[in-house]
Amino acid sequence: MIAHVNFKSGVPVYLQIVQQVKAAAASGTLRGGDALPSVRVLAEELRINRNTAARAYAELEAEGIIETRQGAGCFLKANGTSPLRKTVRSERLAEELDAVIVHAHHLQISDPELQSLLTERLEAFRQRQQANGATH
Amino acid sequence: MIAHVNFKSGVPVYLQIVQQVKAAAASGTLRGGDALPSVRVLAEELRINRNTAARAYAELEAEGIIETRQGAGCFLKANGTSPLRKTVRSERLAEELDAVIVHAHHLQISDPELQSLLTERLEAFRQRQQANGATH
Amino acid sequence: MIAHVNFKSGVPVYLQIVQQVKAAAASGTLRGGDALPSVRVLAEELRINRNTAARAYAELEAEGIIETRQGAGCFLKANGTSPLRKTVRSERLAEELDAVIVHAHHLQISDPELQSLLTERLEAFRQRQQANGATH
Amino acid sequence: MIAHVNFKSGVPVYLQIVQQVKAAAASGTLRGGDALPSVRVLAEELRINRNTAARAYAELEAEGIIETRQGAGCFLKANGTSPLRKTVRSERLAEELDAVIVHAHHLQISDPELQSLLTERLEAFRQRQQANGATH
DNA sequence: GTGGTCTAGACCACC
DNA sequence: GTGGTCTAGACCACG
Numbered sequence: 105m106i107a108h109v110n111f112k113s114g115v116p117v118y119l120q121i122v123q124q125v126k127a128a129a130a131s132g133t134l135r136g137g138d139a140l141p142s143v144r145v146l147a148e149e150l151r152i153n154r155n156t157a158a159r160a161y162a163e164l165e166a167e168g169i170i171e172t173r174q175g176a177g178c179f180l181k182a183n184g185t186s187p188l189r190k191t192v193r194s195e196r197l198a199e200e201l202d203a204v205i206v207h208a209h210h211l212q213i214s215d216p217e218l219q220s221l222l223t224e225r226l227e228a229f230r231q232r233q234q235a236n237g238a239t240h
Numbered sequence: 241m242i243a244h245v246n247f248k249s250g251v252p253v254y255l256q257i258v259q260q261v262k263a264a265a266a267s268g269t270l271r272g273g274d275a276l277p278s279v280r281v282l283a284e285e286l287r288i289n290r291n292t293a294a295r296a297y298a299e300l301e302a303e304g305i306i307e308t309r310q311g312a313g314c315f316l317k318a319n320g321t322s323p324l325r326k327t328v329r330s331e332r333l334a335e336e337l338d339a340v341i342v343h344a345h346h347l348q349i350s351d352p353e354l355q356s357l358l359t360e361r362l363e364a365f366r367q368r369q370q371a372n373g374a375t376h
Numbered sequence: 377m378i379a380h381v382n383f384k385s386g387v388p389v390y391l392q393i394v395q396q397v398k399a400a401a402a403s404g405t406l407r408g409g410d411a412l413p414s415v416r417v418l419a420e421e422l423r424i425n426r427n428t429a430a431r432a433y434a435e436l437e438a439e440g441i442i443e444t445r446q447g448a449g450c451f452l453k454a455n456g457t458s459p460l461r462k463t464v465r466s467e468r469l470a471e472e473l474d475a476v477i478v479h480a481h482h483l484q485i486s487d488p489e490l491q492s493l494l495t496e497r498l499e500a501f502r503q504r505q506q507a508n509g510a511t512h
Numbered sequence: 513m514i515a516h517v518n519f520k521s522g523v524p525v526y527l528q529i530v531q532q533v534k535a536a537a538a539s540g541t542l543r544g545g546d547a548l549p550s551v552r553v554l555a556e557e558l559r560i561n562r563n564t565a566a567r568a569y570a571e572l573e574a575e576g577i578i579e580t581r582q583g584a585g586c587f588l589k590a591n592g593t594s595p596l597r598k599t600v601r602s603e604r605l606a607e608e609l610d611a612v613i614v615h616a617h618h619l620q621i622s623d624p625e626l627q628s629l630l631t632e633r634l635e636a637f638r639q640r641q642q643a644n645g646a647t648h
Numbered sequence: 649g650t651g652g653t654c655t656a657g658a659c660c661a662c663c
Numbered sequence: 664g665t666g667g668t669c670t671a672g673a674c675c676a677c678g
Contacts (some may be wrong), residue, residue, distance in 0.1 A: 106353075116676060131347040133347075153678070193347040193348070194353075197344055201357060206259075208333055209266035210319070211333060212329070213330065215362050222341075224286065254651080288655090289654060291654075297666080298666095308665095309663075310661065311561070312662085320669060323460060328459040388668060388669090389669075399614045414649085415652095424669070430653095433651080437577070444651065445650085447651065448651085451653045475608075479516070479532070479604075483536075484541055485598075487634050488632070495605075497609045497610055499593075502623075525662080562663095567662095
């Protein structure tokens with residue numbers, strides 16, 4: 105799964121995909137020459153319209169992040185940008201966590217509860233990954 | 241200035257205001273009973289339409305964050321118990337955390353790193369709260 | 377025709393629509409998964425502005441009655457458990473009942489008369505539900 | 513207490529008062545020549561602005577329901593309309609009860625629960641009346 | 649085609 | 664002065 109979209113965030117879905125592909129490229133999860141899922145596959149995985157998936161790829165191509173070769177698929181360009189330093193990557197996550205903390209406060213979830221909830225979700229995430237690893 | 245909007249982010253302006261007021265309420269920057277700027281004033285400050293400002297306040301009232309009194313203005317509610325059941329509240333947060341986890345994975349931030357990042361942000365949040373408590 | 381608005385009642389048009397959709401959902405006239413008329417169609421039928429129709433649907437979505445899917449339309453949710461705690465739910469109804477009691481008092485309707493009137497209306501409501509169940 | 517206003521119903525407060533005075537007159541709770549509370553007293557009782565109370569009385573006077581005598585107060589006119597028949601009065605209450613029933617359904621409050629809630633609120637109402645009777 | 653957002657400007661109810 | 668509602672018309676994101 106290359107991306108994960110939130111339909112209620114107000115951020116256009118295609119932009120969420122663009123940002124996440126950029127993030128994956130910046131962090132080194134995706135490397136130059138790597139193949140991206142086809143438009144139809146991506147649309148199916150994210151349960152979005154093919155037009156939306158195509159638009160995300162079009163945007164990425166326009167920005168020079170990816171390259172689409174007719175009949176072959178989409179590939180990440182081997183551009184010279186070095187992976188972001190960890191501090192930069194952490195800052196992005198920190199903003200997201202801050203929003204979660206604010207929300208937790210309004211929902212009257214205490215700090216320890218939030219921390220154990222994170223631990224619980226991390227565990228669930230690991231199990232899902234293993235399940236997928238076994239079936240693929 | 242209660243909020244600061246970014247017209248290019250793609251996030252609806254009224255939602256940006258909602259999020260910022262919620263953050264201010266959670267961190268103690270705004271306190272129960274505090275008056276918010278009038279719809280007209282807010283609209284002027286942010287250079288947005290009056291309806292957009294009103295919509296943000298309507299959303300905040302629907303979520304139980306503020307109270308609006310006809311002809312008097314909008315006031316922050318003393319945050320009582322959330323009317324949602326605890327299981328429901330946790331579920332909502334879990335969804336948000338799942339998104340953060342996926343994002344962290346893309347950015348190649350390990351689980352322990354994410355957990356300590358949360359602890360760090362919680363600590364920062366608490367300090368902001370105390371700072372607000374001291375100045376008021 | 378899903379709703380019927382009265383422009384002279386003083387009740388906001390968007391609220392009239394909300395109330396009528398809720399009533400239709402509760403009585404079984406509308407069922408989970410049913411599509412509602414599009415914002416544009418509803419606006420045309422009721423001869424109101426598109427924004428007003430959209431506002432009614434937005435309110436219904438915020439209350440968890442309907443689900444709106446971008447580009448697809450609005451659909452009645454299969455009504456699951458209300459996310460509010462039971463005590464909270466009872467309190468809201470209690471307020472409404474108090475208003476009815478005061479009104480009954482002004483109209484010089486005695487307590488037993490009011491109670492049997494409630495029983496009568498509950499019976500009528502049940503019959504409407506059954507009628508809807510039979511025809512669908 | 514001559515009336516009971518609901519600030520969230522969408523119906524203008526002054527109209528709610530007008531309707532309730534009319535209802536009281538129609539049901540015989542108020543009779544020709546009866547004195548109504550002064551504007552200031554009414555405003556205080558209902559916790560509304562004096563202007564709003566004055567507007568309600570102005571409307572009632574314009575419709576010929578009441579008569580205001582300078583320095584003496586407001587009095588119900590002895591107009592020939594006979595009190596409404598009980599069936600008519602019940603119909604109005606029936607509409608209100610129907611709305612409560614729909615709401616109860618969405619909040620997943622069962623019919624017996626609603627009935628016992630009414631009984632409970634009636635009891636609370638009686639006790640409030642007795643308390644007022646003792647202090648006045 | 650669908651719903652979502654924003655602007656501009658009007659009128660009302662209320663303090 | 665306050666917030667609330669409605670209209671009209673524009674543009675965007677999405678299916």
